[in-house]
Amino acid sequence: MTGSKTVLVLGGTAWLGGAVARHAAAAGHEVTCLARGRSGSAPPGARLVAADRSRDSTPDPYAALPDQDWDLVVELTWQPGFAVRALTALSDRARHWVYVSSGSVYADQSVVGGGQDLPLLGALSSPMADGEVYGEAKVACEQAVAVARGADALVARSGLIAGYGDPSDRFGYWVGRCALAAEDGGPLLVPERTDRGAQVVDVEDLAAWLVHAGLAGRTGTVDAYGPRRTLEEVIAAAEWLTGFAGPRVEATDEDLRAHGVTEFMGPRSLALWMADEAWQGFATHDDHSAVAAGLVTRPLAETTAATLLWERELGLGRTGRRAGLDRDDELDLAARIRGRRRSAGLP
Template identity: 50%
Template sequence: MRILVLGGTAWLGGEVAQVALERGHDVTCLARGESGQAPPGVHMVAADRSSAAAYGLVADQDWDGVVDVSWQPGFVRGAVSALADRAATWVYVSSGSVYAAHGTPGADEDAALLPALEGDVADRESYGEAKVACEQAVLAGVGADRAVIARSGLIGGPGDHSDRTGYWPLRFAHPATEDGSVLVPDTPDLGTQVIDVRDLARWLVESVEQERAGVFNLSGDVTPFGEHLATARRVAGHDGPLVRVSSPWLVDHGVEEWAGERSLPLWLHSEGWEGFGHRSNAAARESGLVLRPLEETLRDTLAWELKTVPGRPRKAGLSPEDERDLIAKARAQSRG
């Protein structure tokens, strides 16, 4: 098949291109090329999607599938306008951030959405609304019978530069303390969902092959946080102490949720987010989504982390200094 990936030089787009190549397809990537190199073997078309002429070199060709990961409504509208009539299947990678609320465990694709962003340019504060606008552009321009809307959850695996899925196995492999202690939230039942980037990419390519259509939550299976941490410890070979602290204690000590500076990745405490790591992926499962075990994802992510620079500045997690300080405070408080 002839597959056009709009992107293909960053993490997910590159993985989609690689999977498509491995499955014997003819792959073209259209991108500026500033996020990295497309996989060897693809046809690379350098283009700036903000330009009216961005699609000039690909708009006169027929495509079995177009895969787009952009979150800028203007880019998506431009692509649909130029290419919709030339694509048999259009796969748009959206996000679970499109949902208006995240408090209901088990919610599916029928849950209410945020209002669509007006305008063509989005910032990170309007990410969810921008993705809704992109979805609407695809469905209006391509048609629901030829479009796949893949609402991705947290993506993990080798190459995760967000540091959310690599933090825990790496910290267990290299504790910040001399006795191997690691600070963990005492929230064992909190739902977590991680979809391996390789499994997501395979499903996206299969959507072109099978001419799928519809809206799907592409999330990992629900894993309680305690089980997630136990798996991360196992792949890291960690047997040191765990310093368990409550969510209110973490909030009182300035630890952030989910991601970002001075955070504990995947941990959530705020009211109304009880279903964020507990969305239904039943429709995607029924369509053929195959998920590898979490242990494999975390093991491979740890291997990738150890090949990069483990001491690099990170986008999520506690610094070793912060963790040592927090562990000392938690132990002092427990001694009372």
């Protein structure tokens, strides 16, 4: 095919990696995904090379790849050992290299509107990491790219990713919960402060840009964030889409903490709620470098609609979410908070 390029996605079966592979294949490129295949299959039009990049399980996970050069390699790992090994094996055969990093590399997350002038965390010295040092591990991966490629690579520090297929349950909590509340007629528990940041980038927009920018030879570091938004905008979009018109029960930060609700993500959290002053910049990041690099983002309503489809597939009333409250727990908390406020003579 005229104009077809060879694209290798290190991953390519999980969420963002799968979207990158799908966009590249849809554009007519020859796409190979190197992955274990446990998270799913390669998207239509892409070839899966099954390999485990763990040092203990596979002596040479790249041996099964075709002996060829690649127009673009897209790497998503957060394990420094994986990043180093991939660069050692493939960098000399890759015309362009894209590393998908994270805004978690920044050491100071308190600055609203902060950007690339913020200091970075120290790099993890171990080749393998756990989730407690995710940001430090991503810094180490970035450093490995710099050592192997110099300035000849694109490092995309992504913000929170949202959209259809989101495994984190974070952005999806609000549209899923509004849909469920519209069905059962109950109230919606929300933070009193909804003016804080809730910044996301749609997975489809990010994936399409990674492929396009990578093949175009863009280099340097880009903060691949979506537009700055507030939690109120996210909730309002969810309410509008689902037709939820019931009451909100507003809970102060103190109310939520007193009832053991955690911030942002995790079991028994209120998704995207961020009260800690040390994290007020996490979802209010400067997106100017993304815009300048050509990252085009769709309207919030489209991301919300795609996410609602995914939430319905998973089940609106499911329990044990990765982020958010179970509905029964939410209703109980809302009743207790509303009752306490009434007893105190508050609206």
